[in-house]
Amino acid sequence: xxxKGKMPIILAVIAxxxxxxxxxxxxxxxxxxKSNKTIYLEAEAQEMQNFSxxxxxxxxxxxxxxxxxxxxxxxxxxxxxxxxxxxPTTDPQMAxxxxxxxxxxxxxxxxxxxxxxxxYSKIDLNIKNNNIVGAELFYDAEKVGFGVPVIxxxxxxxNWKDRGVMEQRYGLTGLPKRVPSSKDYMELVKVPRxxxxxxxxxxxxxxxxxxQDKQIIxxxxxxxxxxxxxxxxxxxxxxxxxxxxxxxxKKIVDxxxxxxxxxxxxxxxxxxxxxxxxxxxxxxxxxxxxxxxKKKFTKFKEDADRSIDKGEVGEGMKMVIYADKKHNIxxxxxxxxxxxxxxxxxxxxxxxxxxxxxxHVVFDVTTDKSGDTGKVSIVYVNKKEGENQKGSxxxxxxxxxGETTKSDFTADAAFTITKEGNKQNxxxxxxxxxxxxxxxxxxxxxxxxxxxxxxxxxxRTSDYKIEFTGPQNDPSMPxxxxxTMKSDEKFNVANxxxxxxxxxxxxxxxxxxxxxxxxxxxxxxxxGMQFMMKNMQLFQQLGLIPADAGPMMQ
Numbered sequence: 001x002x003x004k005g006k007m008p009i010i011l012a013v014i015a016x017x018x019x020x021x022x023x024x025x026x027x028x029x030x031x032x033x034k035s036n037k038t039i040y041l042e043a044e045a046q047e048m049q050n051f052s053x054x055x056x057x058x059x060x061x062x063x064x065x066x067x068x069x070x071x072x073x074x075x076x077x078x079x080x081x082x083x084x085x086x087x088p089t090t091d092p093q094m095a096x097x098x099x100x101x102x103x104x105x106x107x108x109x110x111x112x113x114x115x116x117x118x119x120y121s122k123i124d125l126n127i128k129n130n131n132i133v134g135a136e137l138f139y140d141a142e143k144v145g146f147g148v149p150v151i152x153x154x155x156x157x158x159n160w161k162d163r164g165v166m167e168q169r170y171g172l173t174g175l176p177k178r179v180p181s182s183k184d185y186m187e188l189v190k191v192p193r194x195x196x197x198x199x200x201x202x203x204x205x206x207x208x209x210x211x212q213d214k215q216i217i218x219x220x221x222x223x224x225x226x227x228x229x230x231x232x233x234x235x236x237x238x239x240x241x242x243x244x245x246x247x248x249x250k251k252i253v254d255x256x257x258x259x260x261x262x263x264x265x266x267x268x269x270x271x272x273x274x275x276x277x278x279x280x281x282x283x284x285x286x287x288x289x290x291x292x293x294k295k296k297f298t299k300f301k302e303d304a305d306r307s308i309d310k311g312e313v314g315e316g317m318k319m320v321i322y323a324d325k326k327h328n329i330x331x332x333x334x335x336x337x338x339x340x341x342x343x344x345x346x347x348x349x350x351x352x353x354x355x356x357x358x359x360h361v362v363f364d365v366t367t368d369k370s371g372d373t374g375k376v377s378i379v380y381v382n383k384k385e386g387e388n389q390k391g392s393x394x395x396x397x398x399x400x401x402g403e404t405t406k407s408d409f410t411a412d413a414a415f416t417i418t419k420e421g422n423k424q425n426x427x428x429x430x431x432x433x434x435x436x437x438x439x440x441x442x443x444x445x446x447x448x449x450x451x452x453x454x455x456x457x458x459x460r461t462s463d464y465k466i467e468f469t470g471p472q473n474d475p476s477m478p479x480x481x482x483x484t485m486k487s488d489e490k491f492n493v494a495n496x497x498x499x500x501x502x503x504x505x506x507x508x509x510x511x512x513x514x515x516x517x518x519x520x521x522x523x524x525x526x527x528g529m530q531f532m533m534k535n536m537q538l539f540q541q542l543g544l545i546p547a548d549a550g551p552m553m554q
Contacts, residue, residue: 036216040236041208046327048204052193068458070183073113073493079486080106084467086480093543100541103128113496114181117141120498127542130535138498139179145501151527154520155499155506162510164280169510173281180276188272191265199261206255210248215239224322224330226362227379229354233330236321245316249308257301260294267293314338331362343369358383358391374399387419408435424451426464441471449485458491 034042068074085098104127111120118140125133134150145157158166163175215238222235240248256262267290274285288296307313314336322330331350337343350362361380367373375398382391393413399406413430426449433442449464467482499505507520532539539545 035213036218036236037211037213039218039234040211040216040238040321042327043234043236043321043323043329044204044208046323047329048200050328056193066182066186068491069112070114070186071492072115073111073118073496075490075493075496076110076112077488078108080483081486082482082484084480084482085478087478088475097542100127100538111493111496111498112182113493114183116496117178117181118496118498119179120496128538130538132535132538136499140498141178143501144179145499145506147499151531152524153505153527155501156509157501157506158508158510165510167280174279174283177275177278177280184272184276188269188276195261195265199259199265202259202261203252203255206251207248210251211238215244222322224324224352226331226350226352227360227381229352229360231324231330231352233322233324236323238319238321240317242311242316245313246308249313250305253301253304253308257297259297263290263294263297311340341369343367356383371402372400387424389415389417391415405436409433410435422453422455424453425449426451441473443471444469460489460491462487462489 081104083102083104085101087098089095089098104125107124107126109120109122112118118138120136120138122136123133124131131150134148136145136147136149136155138145141160143157143159145155147155160178163177166172167175217237217239219235219237222233224231224233224235270285270288270293274287278284315338316336318335320333320335324330330352331348333346333348336345344367346364346366348362348364350360352360354360359380359382361378363378364375365377366375375396377394377396379394380391381393382389392415395411396409398408409432411430411432413428415429416425416427418425426447428445428447430445430447431442432445446467446469447464449462452461454460462485464485465482466485467480468478469480470477472479507516512520532545536545
């Protein structure tokens, strides 16, 4: 039993714990005693954490998808066939063409080995079992080659080191020194988080230190409303006068111009991009030393400060944020006004979840200049249940002058994605509509298909049916266009082979003599003539050559 002498001490301790716990709870969860600036910055800090988490998830998903294409050789074959063309026509020739094209088949093949810088592409168009378009393109670290087998039985090629000869001899310009690989591009844009985070933190601190409590108004009992969803929230309004906006921008510009960490992060990527895109023409990105690169930041500060001083960045800014009790930002609206041009712009981005666990994202941009208003809106809704998804995306654009509508367009998509074992089923429907046309039937695109992954054989197959339908009573528009698209992919291919070139089946376009080149031109001309004669009947049916062209071509 507790003695009477100790009871007051225990009660005091309990009181301290209760009061302290209450104050902590009030501070942490109910914003009691917090300044407006603290409430606002907590929301921004939580937004950065949420954004980082989302980016990590996207990066993980993308890497899982892209990794098979980067680890080893990949072979892909795609076929587009079963073409349906339903278009009203009174032209017998057009009707015949549409009937012939029903049997058309477009086939593409690709072989890629990023590690060894090998790439091969082939395209064939078959109509009535005749390959009327056939072309090949391939390259590796040493050479690039091409061929049109339906006309000529030899490949043309040149070595990358002879690109100067090719440019001078054939008048070609802008030939790259090499073709960058997918891995090159991925390494270019990939930024290690451990390098980026300290840089972002410094800019976040600069912004936080620049904000004053007087710029912020907080309504703790507001209601967030969007797309029929209502949620309890804090409304946080942050206002920048023209001078405050100007000073903030100048601080950021000054920070960028002196930011050696940022410059050290960007310079190797600039250097690599300049090397990857080099063609030897004046349009190339200039090669810069690191010191020259840093001087560009000094020039950037001079230009940016001049623009800010001239008032080219608008007249202040107003930002309205809605945040829930856990400091998650539900929406952000930014308003800017340029008194010189009379233009007002409003940008809104909302991201939230409703009671049915549906994810919502809304993006709006509205501009108004002397009564000429324009708006672009994207609304995304998606409900995820495990690996299954069902949702919609709506894009709308409007442009008005006063009360007169110049344009009003919507694209409304609905999608369902379901996973069954190693199969993913996709069902997408998109309606396109010009709302200015009264009672106009929307154009509709449907996309249904299945993607099957075979981990054992390191393969992936896809089978889609794509259909486009238009107005049924408009003789100038197709009623229906449909086709199937199938693809087969094999991953981790041990040895991607390119065509083997020798003196009998290829011509080095950089070293061939003028006399040999004239002979090649004659052979190509003869091959083209033979190709036309072989497919003359088909070309006549397609209306590509006159019906009486046969005797003239013999």
